[in-house]
Each structure stands twice: as structure tokens, then as C-alpha cells.
Amino acid sequence: DPSTGGYSSQNPNACTIQILEEMGRHYDQMQDQWHTLAYRRGVTTLKKQTTKISTAKQAAALPFIGPRLARKIEEIVLTNRLRKLDNIKDDSLDQVLRLFLGVYGAGLVQANKWIQAGHRTLEDLLTRARLTDSQKVGLEHYSDFNTRIPRAEVAAHGAVVIKALKKLDPRFEATVMGSYRRGAKDSGDIDMIITRPGMSLSQIRTIVFDILVPHLFNADFLKVSLATMRSNDASGTKWHGASCLPGSKTWRRMDFLVVPEYEMGAALIYFTGNDIFNRSIRLLARKKGMRLNQKGLYKDVKRGRRGEKLNEGTFVEGRSEKKIFEILGVPWREPHERIC
Numbered sequence: 001d002p003s004t005g006g007y008s009s010q011n012p013n014a015c016t017i018q019i020l021e022e023m024g025r026h027y028d029q030m031q032d033q034w035h036t037l038a039y040r041r042g043v044t045t046l047k048k049q050t051t052k053i054s055t056a057k058q059a060a061a062l063p064f065i066g067p068r069l070a071r072k073i074e075e076i077v078l079t080n081r082l083r084k085l086d087n088i089k090d091d092s093l094d095q096v097l098r099l100f101l102g103v104y105g106a107g108l109v110q111a112n113k114w115i116q117a118g119h120r121t122l123e124d125l126l127t128r129a130r131l132t133d134s135q136k137v138g139l140e141h142y143s144d145f146n147t148r149i150p151r152a153e154v155a156a157h158g159a160v161v162i163k164a165l166k167k168l169d170p171r172f173e174a175t176v177m178g179s180y181r182r183g184a185k186d187s188g189d190i191d192m193i194i195t196r197p198g199m200s201l202s203q204i205r206t207i208v209f210d211i212l213v214p215h216l217f218n219a220d221f222l223k224v225s226l227a228t229m230r231s232n233d234a235s236g237t238k239w240h241g242a243s244c245l246p247g248s249k250t251w252r253r254m255d256f257l258v259v260p261e262y263e264m265g266a267a268l269i270y271f272t273g274n275d276i277f278n279r280s281i282r283l284l285a286r287k288k289g290m291r292l293n294q295k296g297l298y299k300d301v302k303r304g305r306r307g308e309k310l311n312e313g314t315f316v317e318g319r320s321e322k323k324i325f326e327i328l329g330v331p332w333r334e335p336h337e338r339i340c
């Protein structure tokens with residue numbers, strides 16, 4: 001099964017993997033990238049094992065498993081649980097923080113501010129906190145936005161957008177990206193990339209944002225536009241919002257990214273992810289004196305002592321996903337293999 005990297009409950013380390021994945025999700029929520037990466041890598045290693053890993057010593061001999069993680073693996077095998085995870089689950093402030101982080105548009109800073117202001121429940125937030133419009137929507141649709149979307153439903157949302165676009169102009173291309181493109185059986189949201197060969201970015205933007213989006217609102221498919229979370233999208237290539245299938249009451253989070261043809265390859269890599277894969281391939285580009293972002297691959301990038309870039313570098317490739325891999329010297333990886 002590509003979505004799980006060949007892992008099934010038949011795996012002799014299934015119980016250990018499940019607990020470590022839960023730890024990884026916890027650290028991911030806390031935006032602790034270092035621990036998140038450590039746990040995800042450990043899980044990936046364990047998924048590849050064909051025998052049960054029972055002792056810290058066995059575990060520590062495996063790639064990406066350090067002594068601390070190895071001790072945890074031994075504890076899980078011996079006791080069928082992990083005290084550290086139990087403690088996290090028992091910590092009530094931690095539970096509130098987790099609850100508040102589920103509000104769309106609320107990051108760690110906002111969630112902690114709400115706690116400091118004495119709020120403990122979603123009801124508290126609704127009645128007593130000052131909320132942005134996006135946060136209000138995030139609260140009103142709290143359970144919608146925190147429920148995974150089955151693969152078939154992701155495809156159905158995508159199909160509505162594709163149909164409307166093709167009707168506007170058959171040469172438009174829209175593709176569902178993110179975890180869906182990686183083959184996941186369910187997704188957190190619906191990510192779509194939109195392009196049109198031969199059109200400039202500003203032309204594509206006009207059609208998508210001034211025609212397509214209003215049209216989909218009129219059709220009652222799009223329900224709300226949400227402020228992009230980290231508003232570092234100065235070029236205005238992103239749209240965040242929610243959509244709803246006819247006859248359904250469940251709102252789903254939907255993201256659009258509009259891209260000109262000559263940046264399509266770099267955008268595909270970025271929007272396919274996953275986020276950790278992106279971080280590692282960007283780091284690799286950096287080690288080779290290059291730079292990869294969602295617009296393209298650049299060479300001859302000069303960096304200062306602290307790694308800060310001194311020039312933008314020369315644009316090498318943006319159009320082709322495969323060529324970017326080639327130039328970087330990275331063997332091609334299918335989307336479902338880009339899970340770190």
C-alpha cells in the first residue's frame with residue numbers, strides 16, 4: 001500500500017510504531033520540528049524491519065535511531081505503553097493547547113495567548129475571546145476541519161473545480177496535490193495547483209481569483225475565503241478557503257496555488273511534499289551551492305558565513321519536476337515515495 005509505505009498491522013513492530021507515530025504527531029502540533037523529524041525517521045526505519053525490535057541495543061543499531069529513542073522502543077515493548085506519552089496525554093493544559101491548535105488560523109502563539117487569558121474550552125473562545133473572521137469560521141467548523149477527508153471525497157471536490165475551470169477555458173489544468181498526490185487514503189485538506197500553458201501569472205490570477213472563485217461561490221460550492229495563515233504570499237498566488245459538496249453539510253478546507261507553466265515543476269515538488277521531504281531536498285540543493293523554492297531551482301548562490309544568501313542566484317530550471325531532480329543529482333522519486 002503506497003500510502004503507508006508498505007506498512008501494515010502485520011508488521012512485527014506495529015505497536016511500537018503506533019506509539020512513536022503518536023509522539024511524532026504531538027511534537028508536530030507543538031511545532032517542534034527537531035523531535036518531529038527524529039520520530040518520523042525512527043518510524044520509517046521501524047517500518048522497514050521484518051523482525052521485532054525488542055531491546056534498546058537492537059534499536060540503537062538501526063539507522064536514525066539514537067540512544068534516547070532506542071530506550072523508548074524498549075520501554076514500549078516491555079510495557080506496551082510509553083510513560084512520556086501518557087504524561088503528555090494527562091497534562092490538562094496540554095490538552096487545551098491541542099484543542100486550541102485545532103482552530104483554523106490559530107498557531108502556537110495564539111493558542112498560548114488564549115490559555116493565558118484564562119480560556120479553557122471552545123465555548124470560552126466563542127463567547128469571550130476576540131476572534132478574527134478566519135478564527136470564527138475555524139471555530140464554527142471545528143469538527144469539519146479536524147476530520148480527515150476520505151480519498152474519494154477529495155477527488156470529488158477536485159472534480160468540481162476541474163469541471164468549472166475547463167468550462168471557462170479548456171486549456172486550464174488543475175490537479176489535486178498534497179497528501180492526495182502522495183497516494184494517501186485520506187487527507188487533511190484539498191490542495192489544488194492551477195496552471196494554463198501560454199498564460200502569464202497575472203492573467204492566470206485574474207481568471208482564477210476574479211472569475212473562477214466567484215463562480216464557485218455562486219454555485220454554493222465555495223463557502224468562505226480564509227486569510228492565508230502565514231501571510232508571506234506577497235505575489236498573491238494562494239487562495240485558502242472551504243468548499244462543500246452538493247447535498248453535504250460538511251465543509252472541507254481547500255487550498256489553491258496558481259502557477260505559470262515555467263514554474264510548474266518546482267511548484268509540483270513543493271505542493272506534493274511532504275513538508276519534511278521538501279526540507280531535505282532544499283537542504284541538499286543548498287549543500288550543492290544551489291537553491292530550491294516553489295518557483296524554481298537556482299545555481300551559483302553565494303552565501304555568507306551564517307548561511308544567509310548574498311545573491312538570488314541564476315535561474316536554472318522551473319518547468320520540469322524530473323529535470324530538477326536530475327540537476328540536483330537526486331534519483332527520481334514517485335510522489336508516494338516522498339514520505340519522510
Ligand code: DCP
Pocket residue numbers: 177178179180186187188189190191270271272273274275278279
Ligand atoms: N508544505 C511545505 N511546508 C509547509 C506546509 C506545506 O512544504 N510548512 C507543502 C508540502 C505539503 C503541501 O505543501 O505536502 C501541502 O500542505 P498541507 O499542509 O496541505 O499538507 P499535506 O497535503 O501534505 O497533508 P494533509 O493531508 O494533512 O493536508
Ligand code: MG
Pocket residue numbers: 177178179187188189190191
Ligand atoms: Mg493537504
Ligand code: MN
Pocket residue numbers: 178189190191255
Ligand atoms: Mn493544504
